[in-house]
Amino acid sequence: MIALDKNRAKTERYVADYEKIEGEIAAHEPIWLHQIRKEAISRFQELGFPTIKEEEWRHTNVTPIVKREFTLAGAAAIDSLPDTIHHVTFPDSDFTQLVFVNGFFSPRLSHLNSLQDGIRVESLAQAIACDANALEPYLSRLGSYEEHPFAALNTALFRDGAYVHIKKGVVARTPIHLLFISTSPKQAVVSYPRTLVVAGAESQATIIESYAGVEGEVYFTNAVTEIAVGENAVIEHYKLQRESAQAFHIANMLFYLDRSSNFASHSISLGGSLVRNNVNAALNDEGIECTLNGLVMAAGKQHIDNHTYIDHARPHCASHELYKNIVDDHATGVFKGKILVRRDSQKTDAKQTNMTLLLSDEASIDSMPQLEIYADDVKCTHGATTGRLDENALFYLRTRGIGKPAAKNLLTYAFANEIINRIRIDAVREQLEQILRERLPFEQND
Amino acid sequence: MPTATETIKDLALHEYKYGFVTDIESDVAPKGLNEDIIRFISAKKNEPEFLLEWRLKSFRHWLTMVEPTWPHVKYPSIDYQDIIYYSAPKAKSGKPKSLDEVDPELLATYEKLGIPLREREMLAGVAVDAVFDSVSVATTFKKKLSELGIIFCSFSEAVEHHPDLVRKYLGSVVPYTDNFFAALNSAVFSDGSFVYVPKGVRCPMELSTYFRINAANTGQFERTLIVADDDAYVSYLEGCTAPMRDENQLHAAVVELIAHDHAQIKYSTVQNWYPGDKEGKGGIYNFVTKRGKCLGVNSKISWTQVETGSAITWKYPSCILLGDNSVGEFYSVAMTNHYQQADTGTKMMHVGKNTKSTIVSKGISAGRSNNTYRGLVKIGKAAENARNYTQCDSMLIGEKCGAHTFPYIDVKNNTAQIEHEASTSKIGEDQIFYCRQRGISTEDAVSMIVNGFCKEVFRELPMEFAVEAQKLLGISLEGSVG
Numbered sequence: 027m028i029a030l031d032k033n034r035a036k037t038e039r040y041v042a043d044y045e046k047i048e049g050e051i052a053a054h055e056p057i058w059l060h061q062i063r064k065e066a067i068s069r070f071q072e073l074g075f076p077t078i079k080e081e082e083w084r085h086t087n088v089t090p091i092v093k094r095e096f097t098l099a100g101a102a103a104i105d106s107l108p109d110t111i112h113h114v115t116f117p118d119s120d121f122t123q124l125v126f127v128n129g130f131f132s133p134r135l136s137h138l139n140s141l142q143d144g145i146r147v148e149s150l151a152q153a154i155a156c157d158a159n160a161l162e163p164y165l166s167r168l169g170s171y172e173e174h175p176f177a178a179l180n181t182a183l184f185r186d187g188a189y190v191h192i193k194k195g196v197v198a199r200t201p202i203h204l205l206f207i208s209t210s211p212k213q214a215v216v217s218y219p220r221t222l223v224v225a226g227a228e229s230q231a232t233i234i235e236s237y238a239g240v241e242g243e244v245y246f247t248n249a250v251t252e253i254a255v256g257e258n259a260v261i262e263h264y265k266l267q268r269e270s271a272q273a274f275h276i277a278n279m280l281f282y283l284d285r286s287s288n289f290a291s292h293s294i295s296l297g298g299s300l301v302r303n304n305v306n307a308a309l310n311d312e313g314i315e316c317t318l319n320g321l322v323m324a325a326g327k328q329h330i331d332n333h334t335y336i337d338h339a340r341p342h343c344a345s346h347e348l349y350k351n352i353v354d355d356h357a358t359g360v361f362k363g364k365i366l367v368r369r370d371s372q373k374t375d376a377k378q379t380n381m382t383l384l385l386s387d388e389a390s391i392d393s394m395p396q397l398e399i400y401a402d403d404v405k406c407t408h409g410a411t412t413g414r415l416d417e418n419a420l421f422y423l424r425t426r427g428i429g430k431p432a433a434k435n436l437l438t439y440a441f442a443n444e445i446i447n448r449i450r451i452d453a454v455r456e457q458l459e460q461i462l463r464e465r466l467p468f469e470q471n472d
Numbered sequence: 473m474p475t476a477t478e479t480i481k482d483l484a485l486h487e488y489k490y491g492f493v494t495d496i497e498s499d500v501a502p503k504g505l506n507e508d509i510i511r512f513i514s515a516k517k518n519e520p521e522f523l524l525e526w527r528l529k530s531f532r533h534w535l536t537m538v539e540p541t542w543p544h545v546k547y548p549s550i551d552y553q554d555i556i557y558y559s560a561p562k563a564k565s566g567k568p569k570s571l572d573e574v575d576p577e578l579l580a581t582y583e584k585l586g587i588p589l590r591e592r593e594m595l596a597g598v599a600v601d602a603v604f605d606s607v608s609v610a611t612t613f614k615k616k617l618s619e620l621g622i623i624f625c626s627f628s629e630a631v632e633h634h635p636d637l638v639r640k641y642l643g644s645v646v647p648y649t650d651n652f653f654a655a656l657n658s659a660v661f662s663d664g665s666f667v668y669v670p671k672g673v674r675c676p677m678e679l680s681t682y683f684r685i686n687a688a689n690t691g692q693f694e695r696t697l698i699v700a701d702d703d704a705y706v707s708y709l710e711g712c713t714a715p716m717r718d719e720n721q722l723h724a725a726v727v728e729l730i731a732h733d734h735a736q737i738k739y740s741t742v743q744n745w746y747p748g749d750k751e752g753k754g755g756i757y758n759f760v761t762k763r764g765k766c767l768g769v770n771s772k773i774s775w776t777q778v779e780t781g782s783a784i785t786w787k788y789p790s791c792i793l794l795g796d797n798s799v800g801e802f803y804s805v806a807m808t809n810h811y812q813q814a815d816t817g818t819k820m821m822h823v824g825k826n827t828k829s830t831i832v833s834k835g836i837s838a839g840r841s842n843n844t845y846r847g848l849v850k851i852g853k854a855a856e857n858a859r860n861y862t863q864c865d866s867m868l869i870g871e872k873c874g875a876h877t878f879p880y881i882d883v884k885n886n887t888a889q890i891e892h893e894a895s896t897s898k899i900g901e902d903q904i905f906y907c908r909q910r911g912i913s914t915e916d917a918v919s920m921i922v923n924g925f926c927k928e929v930f931r932e933l934p935m936e937f938a939v940e941a942q943k944l945l946g947i948s949l950e951g952s953v954g
Binding site: 081369370372382384385386387389390391392393394395396397398399400401402403404405406407408409410411412413414 | 542866868869870871872873874875876877878879880881882883884885886887888889890891892893894895896897898
């Protein structure tokens with residue numbers, strides 16, 4: 027009981043944050059959204075912050091987030107990107123780029139020049155203000171704030187974010203880059219970025235979400251992304267997480283897939299001190315193909331946790347999942363991947379693989395690949411491996427005159443490259459290859 | 473001509489063969505649980521003071537615990553005051569001295585079960601300890617074993633004659649604080665088997681225990697303790713049955729294994745408690761804590777289980793690999809049918825250096841049953857060069873059943889090499905068709921395929937029991953394939 031009360035006390039700060047902004051919400055937002063926010067904040071109060079006694083959080087302790095006092099981020103006007111995070115943009119490409127600072131849209135840093143007909147990319151706050159009716163069927167209808175306290179918190183407190191709408195049959199020529207940056211030079215801030223993507227039937231698009239912050243700064247990003255993929259649509263989603271090494275990052279991603287759609291998500295986690303990604307894919311109709319790829323590179327004292335959940339609710343769907351963890355130094359990795367095959371979801375083809383490379387004596391991993399199957403005519407497999415670099419491969423490289431550190435890096439690079447190689451956008455892939463090569467130098471100088 | 477599905481269904485509809493009740497007068501404790509009942513049990517068994525103390529400590533600790541809810545099983549809550557915690561067949565005059573003195577009705581029961589004690593004694597060379605409700609009825613082959621210095625007797629006898637050994641090892645692997653059901657068992661356990669194999673002795677025969685719940689409304693809480701001293705070897709088998717009753721009965725056993733330097737323990741279970749009827753009414757709740765400790769270097773503990781019975785099976789035979797180079801193995805076949813639920817698997821805790829573990833789990837679910845594998849492989853910080861291989865295969869027969877896999881892999885040492893694989897499949901129409909082409913009936917074909925699916929595990933069973941297990945699986949499958 028005492029523990030519970032303590033937990034309550036910690037939630038009060040956030041409830042107070044909500045009360046502060048509620049007047050504004052009531053004044054500017056439609057009633058349905060206000061209602062959702064009210065429900066979300068009371069749900070958050072009920073749930074409280076999770077503890078390691080809860081199965082979903084047994085390996086991730088959020089105490090560092092709970093005990094820190096974050097200030098609710100306000101709109102920060104900055105004229106240019108801080109130099110330290112300049113590298114997260116794609117300057118040589120023609121991507122449509124939206125930049126958000128502490129969760130608020132920054133028109134000065136964004137460029138929307140190349141937008142085609144039938145594609146809307148704008149600030150979520152603006153969309154709510156002008157065209158709330160279009161959002162009503164989607165916003166937070168997909169989000170499960172019922173179960174996840176952090177999703178509930180985001181739902182109650184988000185002020186802005188990205189809204190992408192692609193009309194039926196429209197094929198986006200260029201990827202859409204949503205860049206969320208955090209800056210908190212004075213005090214630690216918490217921001218609640220919210221992304222809603224609605225892809226109409228037969229549309230095609232690529233969405234890139236980037237999260238970055240000023241190195242050395244402490245802040246907390248609590249993001250929710252909802253993507254509704256229409257019939258026969260082909261959507262690619264990338265999440266590049268390069269937060270500051272002191273930052274906290276918790277993200278809930280919810281993908282709702284309609285009949286015969288093809289969806290792929292690639293999640294690359296490089297930064298953050300305490301990171302948790304919840305990836306939820308709901309396969310709501312027949313003939314869907316869903317791919318989830320993930321790469322984690324954790325070093326120092328980082329803790330990176332990926333929870334994925336694939337819900338095969340209907341027959342004749344396929345899902346492929348490959349998550350790779352590279353854990354070095356004192357870092358810890360967590361992977362939990364669940365595949366649920368519901369009754370009558372016959373002919374499901376689900377494959378899940380989780381591979382972990384432990385590079386140091388102090389690194390550790392908790393891996394939980396799970397299958398829950400209620401239909402008989404299905405093909406479901408999962409596999410998990412954990413180990414260090416192959417001694418024989420290392421020896422082979424060394425006999426060819428490659429030094430030990432270079433040989434190690436080369437093998438680690440190859441391990442990571444299986445994910446990087448699957449990235450279809452050249453600019454993104456090249457940038458990540460560049461990052462990997464910097465982290466894992468293997469070219470011989472002499 | 474029956475189709476494949478129909479035959480599968482028929483197999484699944486077979487009747488429980490061991491559901492008879494033996495009419496024997498029993499000595500029972502009143503229903504319910506309190507300190508008086510524990511004192512009553514303890515007094516009935518003439519236990520030394522330390523054991524009573526231990527029971528009471530367990531009971532007091534149990535009162536502070538709550539029943540766990542995390543397994544993937546559903547059952548109505550158990551009223552622990554509605555259970556009879558002690559039921560013993562009423563002996564005519566004290567304890568039987570030899571088989572000749574055992575109540576002939578009891579012996580007949582075991583005949584029906586297919587364990588003719590006498591015959592086994594003479595032909596098979598298997599030493600059997602039979603536990604009826606809560607009391608050990610007869611132990612065969614005692615003399616021959618004692619010549620080698622092996623102690624194989626009921627737990628009560630061990631308490632009486634070897635209190636020091638019991639005191640030393642009881643609760644050393646599964647402390648009474650371990651979990652809800654282990655605490656309950658520690659408080660009220662009535663009997664069980666005790667095995668001690670002294671240094672350097674290789675037990676020449678399979679030791680075996682048969683458990684049977686006979687009386688109504690009783691719970692069976694037996695406790696098995698097996699100790700293999702340095703360089704010893706023992707292979708142990710337990711089998712279980714219960715009569716058909718409408719109410720659910722609770723079975724909460726504890727098994728502790730201890731292997732010293734270079735010792736080997738092989739523990740095989742064929743569990744065939746009454747699984748309940750076709751509508752899922754009745755049946756045994758089998759909530760068991762089984763754990764082995766590889767205490768010494770180069771020791772080995774191997775669990776093999778064939779789980780076909782029980783309304784709910786909830787158990788994880790585990791190995792704590794403390795000694796360097798120690799080996800843990802777990803081979804399991806779990807078959808569920810109708811409304812049965814099984815949540816079973818293992819825990820391999822690697823602590824010592826160069827420890828190895830192998831897990832092979834085969835789950836077969838039919839009817840409306842749910843079959844879950846849940847396992848933990850934990851590699852501690854000091855466990856250099858640990859190695860684990862895990863394979864979990866599930867087979868689904870029919871579209872209303874479920875098969876689940878929940879492995880946990882926690883690695884704290886980077887020299888470890890861990891592999892986990894799981895797959896799910898069903899019996900293909902093409903496989904059945906292939907067999908039928910060759911003149912094999914659908915039913916035989918399914919039985920063949922299922923047996924092939926489980927072969928890796930059956931291979932690990934002692935010869936005599938492998939045959940029995942195959943038959944049992946055949947019966948469990950009867951009418952479920954087509």
